[in-house]
Amino acid sequence: MYPASFHYHAPTTLEAALALLAELKDRARPLAGGHSLLPMMKLRLAQPEHVIDLRKLPDLAGIRATDAGLAIGAATTHWQVESSPLVAATLPLLAEVAGVIADPQVRNRGTIGGSLAHADPAADYPASLLALEAELVCASIKGRRVVKAGDWFQGLMTTALEPDELLVEIRVSRPPAGTGAAYVKFPHPATRFAIVGVAALVTRDGQGRCTRARLGITGVGPTAARLPGVEAALAGTALDRAAIEAAARRAAEGLDLQDDRQATATEKAALAGVFARRALAAAVARSGG
Amino acid sequence: MTERPANLPVTITINGAVETHDVEPRLLLVHFIRETAGLTGTHVGCDTSQCGACTVLLDGLAVKSCTVLAAQADGADIVTIEGLAKAGVLHPIQQGFREKHGLQCGFCTPGMIMAACQLLQRHPHPTREQIRHQLDGNICRCTGYHQIVDAIAWAADVLAKG
Numbered sequence: 001m002y003p004a005s006f007h008y009h010a011p012t013t014l015e016a017a018l019a020l021l022a023e024l025k026d027r028a029r030p031l032a033g034g035h036s037l038l039p040m041m042k043l044r045l046a047q048p049e050h051v052i053d054l055r056k057l058p059d060l061a062g063i064r065a066t067d068a069g070l071a072i073g074a075a076t077t078h079w080q081v082e083s084s085p086l087v088a089a090t091l092p093l094l095a096e097v098a099g100v101i102a103d104p105q106v107r108n109r110g111t112i113g114g115s116l117a118h119a120d121p122a123a124d125y126p127a128s129l130l131a132l133e134a135e136l137v138c139a140s141i142k143g144r145r146v147v148k149a150g151d152w153f154q155g156l157m158t159t160a161l162e163p164d165e166l167l168v169e170i171r172v173s174r175p176p177a178g179t180g181a182a183y184v185k186f187p188h189p190a191t192r193f194a195i196v197g198v199a200a201l202v203t204r205d206g207q208g209r210c211t212r213a214r215l216g217i218t219g220v221g222p223t224a225a226r227l228p229g230v231e232a233a234l235a236g237t238a239l240d241r242a243a244i245e246a247a248a249r250r251a252a253e254g255l256d257l258q259d260d261r262q263a264t265a266t267e268k269a270a271l272a273g274v275f276a277r278r279a280l281a282a283a284v285a286r287s288g289g
Numbered sequence: 290m291t292e293r294p295a296n297l298p299v300t301i302t303i304n305g306a307v308e309t310h311d312v313e314p315r316l317l318l319v320h321f322i323r324e325t326a327g328l329t330g331t332h333v334g335c336d337t338s339q340c341g342a343c344t345v346l347l348d349g350l351a352v353k354s355c356t357v358l359a360a361q362a363d364g365a366d367i368v369t370i371e372g373l374a375k376a377g378v379l380h381p382i383q384q385g386f387r388e389k390h391g392l393q394c395g396f397c398t399p400g401m402i403m404a405a406c407q408l409l410q411r412h413p414h415p416t417r418e419q420i421r422h423q424l425d426g427n428i429c430r431c432t433g434y435h436q437i438v439d440a441i442a443w444a445a446d447v448l449a450k451g
Contacts, residue, residue: 001336007294008314008360031361038356039338041315051314055361079350103426104407105341108350109357190339192425 003041010053014060014139017052018166022141024050025163031055032075033109035102036118060168061111063087069174070094074113074167082107091172093181093199097128100185102192113167116152119159119223120193126153126224128183128199129170130216137169138162146171153223176212179203180287184279185219186271188262194219195262196271198227198251200279202239204287210234210243215276220268221256229253230276239284248277299363303328304372312359318352319343321359322369330370330399334428341427344400345369351407353426370399373406381447382406382440391440393431401427405441415445 009028011017021028028050031037040046054060060075063084070090072081081087081098088095101107101115101124115125116136126149134149138161147160154160161167175181185197196219203212213234215227229250237243252269259265296311301321308326322331322345331354334342338356345354346368373380382405385391392398401424408415408423415423420438429437 002317003315005294005313005315008297008358010360010363031358034358034361035338035356038358042336053358053361103341104423105344105351105353105404105426106338106356108347109352190428 001042003038004044004047006041006048007050008053009050010056012056012058014057014166014168015141017054017057018139018141018164020050020052021166022164024052028052030117030166032111032114033077034114035106035110036114036120054166060113065090066171069172072112072170072172074116074169075111076113078102078107078110078112078115079104081112090174091132093128093132093183093201094172097124097183097199100124100183100187100192106192112170116170117159117161117167119153119157121156121222121224122188122193122195122197122219123224124183124185124194124197124218127194127197127216127218129172130224130226131181131199131201131214132172132175133214135171136160136167137171138165139168140165144168150226153225156222158223175201176203178205178287179212180283180285182279182282182286184275184282186275196220196268196275198272198275198279200276200283202234202280202283202287204239208238210237210239213247213280215279217251217255217272217276220263220272221258225255227251227253227272227276230280234280239280239287241281244277244280244284248273248280251276297360297363299359301326301359301362301365301367303367304369314358314360316359317355318345318347318357318359318362318367319354321362322354322367325359328369328371332396332399334396334400339426339428340397340400341404341424342397342400344403344427346403346406349407349410351404351426368403368406370402373402382409382444385440385442385444385447386437389436389439389443391432391437392429397427397429397431401429401437405444408441409445409448413445414449415441417442 029048233247251272257265334340
């Protein structure tokens with residue numbers, strides 16, 4: 001399968017890339033690892049007139065420590081996150097998520113920024129970045145702005161990114177002391193996309209009580225989403241089995257569940273509950289409790 | 290599209306040989322390898338980045354060449370299945386597939402072997418579980434995978450003995 005014809009650009013500076021985007025807007029698509037865009041172009045679901053390859057932009061890939069946690073360049077590959085000692089030491093949840101995306105070959109090419117900008121409803125990163133309350137840095141010739149992960153996903157494959165903007169960096173804060181985190185997914189057997197995936201972070205105080213819970217889910221709705229019902233139900237509990245099970249029963253609250261080829265809305269509600277419970281149990285086990 | 294996009298000069302080193310050609314921007318790396326450079330050992334299976342038959346090493350990393358533009362590989366160093374045997378002597382992974390009957394029809398085999406190259410770089414002493422996990426991106430319809438795992442475990446032992 002061949003993509004439709006396009007004009008190819010490989011700017012060597014961020015300024016040049018942003019100038020192209022400002023000029024071409026939605027006639028152009030930025031290309032990072034290409035593992036979301038190229039399959040869509042081969043199926044002719046996407047037929048951009050111009051492709052702006054980001055591979056020559058300096059500093060768009062890489063992971064650095066910040067006072068709050070980590071700053072991850074948008075063109076950082078899943079393998080780079082999966083194998084980074086800095087991520088393992090600071091935010092092991094992200095390495096866990098990166099390591100279960102698709103397969104090793106895809107992880108060598110696919111990027112965190114590409115995944116977030118594409119916003120596939122079954123992608124893995126969105127659930128964890130919602131739960132981590134990440135910040136996404138967008139650049140255009142007008143300057144930079146920071147979008148909270150909670151404001152990023154606006155609909156099916158639709159994000160807050162403007163046509164003249166490039167996602168350049170993802171900032172993630174280190175969770176508070178006493179936090180355990182886990183990502184558990186049910187992968188589609190062929191594609192390895194998440195039929196359902198839940199990221200959970202739970203924080204306990206000195207008495208073992210839950211002071212904070214953050215959960216994100218992917219796969220079951222048009223976008224990844226937080227699980228506010230589960231988060232509220234866990235507050236102040238001892239995070240024992242009964243508390244986890246009671247909270248997980250609220251997983252489907254507020255989710256936009258529709259029947260599709262993979263599962264009915266009823267099945268998705270059940271899967272959301274089961275995977276919320278499993279992710280919470282794993283997170284609690286890592287919280288020192 | 291109002292005007293035909295200009296062709297691009299692309300230079301890619303494949304198994305040590307430098308290939309410079311003017312190509313369409315939409316040309317996929319796998320077609321550059323198979324049709325432009327004439328190396329047909331790299332196969333196109335699913336063409337949707339799932340089956341792994343088109344796996345090659347791009348600057349040392351296993352990638353699915355059906356999902357990379359030739360333009361993205363400009364300046365890169367590629368190793369394909371044809372680049373593994375040296376002076377008629379099979380690479381230990383190739384030899385392992387032969388010893389352990391790691392193939393039946395053979396269509397997936399080049400991709401399996403290239404994926405195994407990276408697997409053994411990252412995990413020189415892999416468990417059978419690790420071998421299976423690292424072959425997530427390669428599909429075989431004949432063998433049931435058991436003998437592929439045997440073949441890679443055999444190669445790991447050979448390589449470990451130097």
